[in-house]
Amino acid sequence: MAWTRKILRVDLNNGTCTAEALNMAWAKDYLGQRGLATKYLSEEVDPKCDALGPDNKLIMTTGPLTGTMASTGGRYSVVTKSPLTGLVACSNSGGFIGAEMKNAGWDMIIFEGKSAQPVYLYVENDTAELRPADDLWGKSVWEADELLHKKHQDPLLRVACIGRAAEQGCLYSAVVNDLHRAAGRSGVGTVMASKNLKAVAIRGTKGVGNIRDPQGFMAAVNAGKQVLADNAVTGQGLPTYGTQVLMNVINGIGAMPTRNMREVQFDGASKISGEAMHEPRKSDGKPNLTTNAGCFGCTIACGRISTVDRGHFSVENKPEYWGNSGGLEYEAAWALGSDTGVDDLDAITYVNFLCNEDGMDPISFGATVAAAMELFQEGAITTEHTGGIDLSFDRADTLVKLAELTAKGEGFGKDIGLGSKRLCEKYGRPELSMTVKSQEFPAYDPRGIQGMGLAYATSNRGACHLRGYTVASEVLGIPVKTDPLATEGKAELVKAFQDATAAVDSSGLCVFTTFAWSMENIAPQVDAACDGDWSVDKMLEVGERIWNLERDFNMRAGMTADQDTLPKRLLKDAATVGPAKGRVNDLDKMLPEYYALRGWTADGQITPETRTRFRL
Amino acid sequence: MRIRLELYASLMGYLPAGSDRHASTCDLPDGSTAHVLLDRYGVPRDKAHLVLRNGVFLHQEQRDAQPLADGDVIAVWPPVAGG
Numbered sequence: 045m046a047w048t049r050k051i052l053r054v055d056l057n058n059g060t061c062t063a064e065a066l067n068m069a070w071a072k073d074y075l076g077q078r079g080l081a082t083k084y085l086s087e088e089v090d091p092k093c094d095a096l097g098p099d100n101k102l103i104m105t106t107g108p109l110t111g112t113m114a115s116t117g118g119r120y121s122v123v124t125k126s127p128l129t130g131l132v133a134c135s136n137s138g139g140f141i142g143a144e145m146k147n148a149g150w151d152m153i154i155f156e157g158k159s160a161q162p163v164y165l166y167v168e169n170d171t172a173e174l175r176p177a178d179d180l181w182g183k184s185v186w187e188a189d190e191l192l193h194k195k196h197q198d199p200l201l202r203v204a205c206i207g208r209a210a211e212q213g214c215l216y217s218a219v220v221n222d223l224h225r226a227a228g229r230s231g232v233g234t235v236m237a238s239k240n241l242k243a244v245a246i247r248g249t250k251g252v253g254n255i256r257d258p259q260g261f262m263a264a265v266n267a268g269k270q271v272l273a274d275n276a277v278t279g280q281g282l283p284t285y286g287t288q289v290l291m292n293v294i295n296g297i298g299a300m301p302t303r304n305m306r307e308v309q310f311d312g313a314s315k316i317s318g319e320a321m322h323e324p325r326k327s328d329g330k331p332n333l334t335t336n337a338g339c340f341g342c343t344i345a346c347g348r349i350s351t352v353d354r355g356h357f358s359v360e361n362k363p364e365y366w367g368n369s370g371g372l373e374y375e376a377a378w379a380l381g382s383d384t385g386v387d388d389l390d391a392i393t394y395v396n397f398l399c400n401e402d403g404m405d406p407i408s409f410g411a412t413v414a415a416a417m418e419l420f421q422e423g424a425i426t427t428e429h430t431g432g433i434d435l436s437f438d439r440a441d442t443l444v445k446l447a448e449l450t451a452k453g454e455g456f457g458k459d460i461g462l463g464s465k466r467l468c469e470k471y472g473r474p475e476l477s478m479t480v481k482s483q484e485f486p487a488y489d490p491r492g493i494q495g496m497g498l499a500y501a502t503s504n505r506g507a508c509h510l511r512g513y514t515v516a517s518e519v520l521g522i523p524v525k526t527d528p529l530a531t532e533g534k535a536e537l538v539k540a541f542q543d544a545t546a547a548v549d550s551s552g553l554c555v556f557t558t559f560a561w562s563m564e565n566i567a568p569q570v571d572a573a574c575d576g577d578w579s580v581d582k583m584l585e586v587g588e589r590i591w592n593l594e595r596d597f598n599m600r601a602g603m604t605a606d607q608d609t610l611p612k613r614l615l616k617d618a619a620t621v622g623p624a625k626g627r628v629n630d631l632d633k634m635l636p637e638y639y640a641l642r643g644w645t646a647d648g649q650i651t652p653e654t655r656t657r658f659r660l
Numbered sequence: 661m662r663i664r665l666e667l668y669a670s671l672m673g674y675l676p677a678g679s680d681r682h683a684s685t686c687d688l689p690d691g692s693t694a695h696v697l698l699d700r701y702g703v704p705r706d707k708a709h710l711v712l713r714n715g716v717f718l719h720q721e722q723r724d725a726q727p728l729a730d731g732d733v734i735a736v737w738p739p740v741a742g743g
Contacts, residue, residue, distance in 0.1 A: 276709070276739035285669055287742030292668050292682070296735050297715050314681055319668060323681075374742045513743055520741050521709065525717065559741040623715040 046108035046255055046573035047071055052150045052172055054165060056239050057098070057157030061165070061172040066151050072576050073659065075583075077107035078134045079550035079590040081123035081152060085132065086593055088154075091601035095127040095231075096238040098158040104145065104204070104244065105153075107552025108574050111146030111252040111340070113262065115269045116554035118143045118340025122227040124235045128215045128408070128463055129482045129506045131598045135218070135232045136510070136549055138339030138347075139225030141246060144202040146552075148248025159240040164192070167246045177242040184208055184401045184451075185220045192245050204244045207402030210237035212453020214461030216408035216484075220400055224347075224370025225339065228405040230483060230505050261572035268557075268565050269343050275560035277522070282346040282556065283336050287374040288318030290487075294378075297519060297528065298622020299492030301378070301485060303385045303437050304414040305478045305611075308489045308619045312387025316377050320389055321348070327355050332389055334368050344556060348372060350393050358394040358444045370400050375509070378487035379410025384417060385438035392440075395447040402451035408463055411484035413446050415464040415477055424471040430456045478614075481506035481607050490610065490629040491619045493518050495526070495534035497629035498638055501608045502538070504594035510555065512541040522559055529623065531630045535637035546594075547587035589658040592642075592650055596660055605648025608635065661730035662687055663697055668737045674703045694723040694734055703736065710737040 049066045067084075074080040081103040093099040103123040110117055120142025126133035145153070148169050155165075162181040163174045180188045185207040192203050202222060210217035210233040217233030218226040227233075255261045272278040281289060294300050295313035302310040314320060321333040330351065338345030350371030352359045359365040372380075372393055380392040399406040419425040420435035427434065433456060435442055449457025459467055464484050468477035478485050483506025490497030495514035503511040514537050518528040526537065544563060548555050551570055558566075563580045571578035609615075614629045639646060643654035650660070666683045667675050675684050686700060694711055698704075711718045712735045718726065728734070 277741045281669065281738065281740045282742075285740070289669050289737075289740045290742035292735075293710065293737060293740065296666075296712050297717075319672065319681070509743060515743070516741065519710075520739075521717075522741060525719070527717075556741075556743060 046112065046252070047076065048146065048149050048151050048254065050150055052153045052167070054153060054155045054172070054174065055157055056155060056159040056163070056174070056241065059159070059163075059174050061174065073586065074590060075108065075547065075550040075570070075586050076151065077105050077110070077119065077121050077550045077552060078123065078136070078546060079586060079593070081105035081121060082132060082134060082590060082593055082597065084152070084154065085123055085125070086597050089125060091125065091597050093125065095125045095130065095235060100125050100235060102155040102232070102235050102239060102241070103152060106142050106146045106151055107550055109569060110552030111143040112255065112552070112573060113341065114265050114553060114569050115272055115341060115343040116339065116557050117552050118342065119552050119554055120145060121549065122219050122232040124232055125601070126230040126232070126505065127234050128231040131481060131505060131601055131603060132594050133230035133232050133505055134549070135227035135229045137219070137221055137225045137227040138342070138554060139222035140340045141202040141204050141221040142552070143340040144246045144248045146248065146252050147250055148246055149250050153244070155239060155241060158238065162240050162242050164241070164243040164245060166196070167244070167248070169248060169250055180242045181211065182208065185403050186223060186401050188243055189223055192243060196245065198247060200247060202246050205403070206233045206236050206242060207404070208452050209402045209404045209450060209461065210234050212458070212461065214404060214450060214453065215463045215466070216405040218403045218405050220403045224400050226400065226403065226405070229407065229508065233403045255573050256575055257572045261569065264568040264572050268561060268569055271565055272343050272557065272560050278344045278557065278560040282344050282559070285318035286336065286346050286348045288321060288348070288372055288377055290374045291317035291377060292319070293519065294488060297492055298619060298624045299489040299519070299528070300382055301478070301487060301489045302382045304383060304418040304476065305485065305489060305613060306418070307621070308492055308624060309622050310382040312385070313382060315387040316381040316389050316392060321350065321372065325353050327353050332393060333371060339554070342554065346556060352390045352394045352397070356390040356394070357441065358391050365394060365397060369397050372396050375486050376406035376410070379407045380443060383410050383414040384443055386440045386443050388440040391444055395443055398447045398451050404451060407486055408484040409447065409450060409460070411478060412460050412462070412464045412467055413443060415468055416460060418476050419468065419471050419473055422473065422476070424473050429459070475612060478611050479507055480610060481603070483507050488515055489619070489624075490614055491627050492622065492624035493528045494531050494629060494634070495528070495537050497610055497614065497631050498534055498538045498634040499541070501610055501631055501635065502638060504591065504598060510545065512538050512545060513555070514538055514541050516559065523562065529627060531633045535634050535641055538638060539641050542591055543584055543587035545587070546590040547583045550586065550590060592654060592658050592660060596650060599650070608648055661690055661692070661728065663728055664733045665697055665701060666733060666735040667703065668735065669740055670738050671703060671707060671736055674701050688728065691727045693726060693728060694718055697728065697734055698736070707738050708736045709739040
């Protein structure tokens with residue numbers, strides 16, 4: 045089984061919590077987590093609904109391997125309609141709350157309606173109830189987490205929470221769990237705030253014992269763990285340097301989006317890299333990085349725990365930020381650093397703390413600041429708009445100030461909370477927004493990594509690296525090296541990554557395992573845990589079905605295929621330095637082949653045959 | 661010819677004392693390849709997963725066969741990944 049076969053349905057209108065059976069027919073088609081919750085969303089929510097209205101639903105969901113002995117089996121996702129993109133949102137997080145939810149006996153929690161007053165959900169195994177959260181509203185994630193632990197007198201309570209950014213309507217607000225982990229992208233926290241739901245606090249002690257073939261499962265799990273341990277990336281590289289090791293790599297190949305993606309290399313990259321996080325500071329001799337950290341059940345442990353130099357201007361006289369806290373991952377370091385031109389490691393670490401403290405997606409926040417900086421440089425935004433703040437590129441003090449304002453929804457921070465697209469539209473320069481389908485880009489310039497251009501353009505949640513990470517192949521040689529500047533074969537590569545990722549995201553496992561694992565390592569673990577056939581082919585079929593379901597939801601929400609594109613800057617303005625010098629992204633050479641491989645029409649519509657094939 | 665070698669992540673330990681954060685410069689005979697350069701610094705070939713010549717990936721066979729040119733930058737990483 046592995047599924048608990050139980051859903052908790054929380055009606056926020058009436059304040060009720062009801063248990064119901066998981067739809068096992070759907071589970072056999074969509075596995076769990078991302079796929080299965082998207083199926084529920086697709087069936088229960090009108091895709092055209094107001095994302096911040098009571099008709100939208102918010103689903104917290106685990107996979108069948110969440111909470112088991114499988115390595116990295118601690119993942120959970122938050123699925124809803126996004127207020128940032130107007131499309132399906134699925135944001136995945138690690139930490140411990142996913143496993144706790146499963147150990148409490150729930151596969152999924154569906155929130156519907158809107159509470160009249162601020163509330164939080166308290167779950168202790170089979171018992172679930174909504175409780176008043178008036179004392180939590182207006183508090184940061186960290187404050188609310190502490191208050192909940194004191195209130196319940198339970199150090200093992202796990203909390204997922206929104207911060208002040210979400211309450212203030214920041215459109216890329218995250219749901220933060222376990223203080224430093226986040227369902228970060230697409231504004232899932234903003235939806236939670238719109239329902240007056242401040243937090244979910246869970247204690248589960250039941251265990252996950254419902255494994256179909258326990259002996260076979262442990263054999264598959266142990267074999268998988270050995271592969272992770274023996275692999276140089278998952279066994280050594282990620283624990284030591286984290287994802288931040290990519291800073292110098294991506295800069296080296298000339299695919300580092302810099303200063304709102306105007307440039308493709310950042311001269312300050314080495315100062316904010318994973319290696320730099322290991323270097324002792326001159327002031328106190330301590331490095332930025334204190335230690336690595338692992339999520340539930342993880343044998344990789346890529347997480348970063350860091351400190352900021354106590355003498356740094358950002359934390360001067362703020363002792364509450366002097367301790368260890370969640371450190372920089374590559375995407376955050378890029379968005380807060382290279383994309384704004386800031387090469388001050390302490391400043392971007394502090395801003396990353398603030399993103400955790402008040403629940404902001406650091407990618408969208410940094411990219412929106414970068415857009416604001418270009419608008420300022422172009423004269424579209426002036427100090428009259430900003431309340432006197434100089435928004436010049438490269439200014440660490442500006443980045444810090446904007447983070448403090450946006451976290452609380454104050455002053456010009458309100459505008460930064462709009463996200464890049466709405467900000468650029470407001471100030472009359474929509475072409476300066478570096479977004480796809482209203483979501484900000486992550487840290488790979490598609491002029492230097494051609495396949496990522498197609499992955500971004502076709503991603504079902506807007507610009508995103510985690511929907512099809514062809515960087516693995518095009519740059520890192522995993523599983524095989526392909527030429528990042530070539531377009532041939534990239535349509536097939538993108539589709540393969542998208543489908544496989546959708547399956548992994550539905551299992552309860554972390555996608556970072558795929559730096560070492562193929563589906564040949566993953567399918568046996570799922571198969572031993574779950575009823576039914578979970579062969580490699582079945583997993584890939586499920587992944588492709590999920591991709592089509594997400595596409596179908598988006599089309600019904602009003603998305604059109606002409607949104608499968610990139611900003612003109614990336615299609616028209618060639619890179620000026622590095623190996624990609626002279627290149628734009630050649631999306632038009634890849635997109636038609638991609639549509640054909642997907643079984644879609646030449647204008648991007650899902651064909652009746654494809655619908656039949658996947659039972660959509 | 662003068663070549664700049666950049667070593668990253670766990671390979672940084674192969675840089676000579678006194679190098680800056682990632683780089684060292686050396687003179688090599690004309691016609692030298694990336695592998696000759698790595699041997700000069702004692703970098704094990706099997707640990708050199710990503711080898712970029714002026715930002716462009718060198719495949720295994722190119723590391724033995726492709727002569728470097730004066731002013732080249734060779735950047736090397738062990739197996740790494742992120743996301």
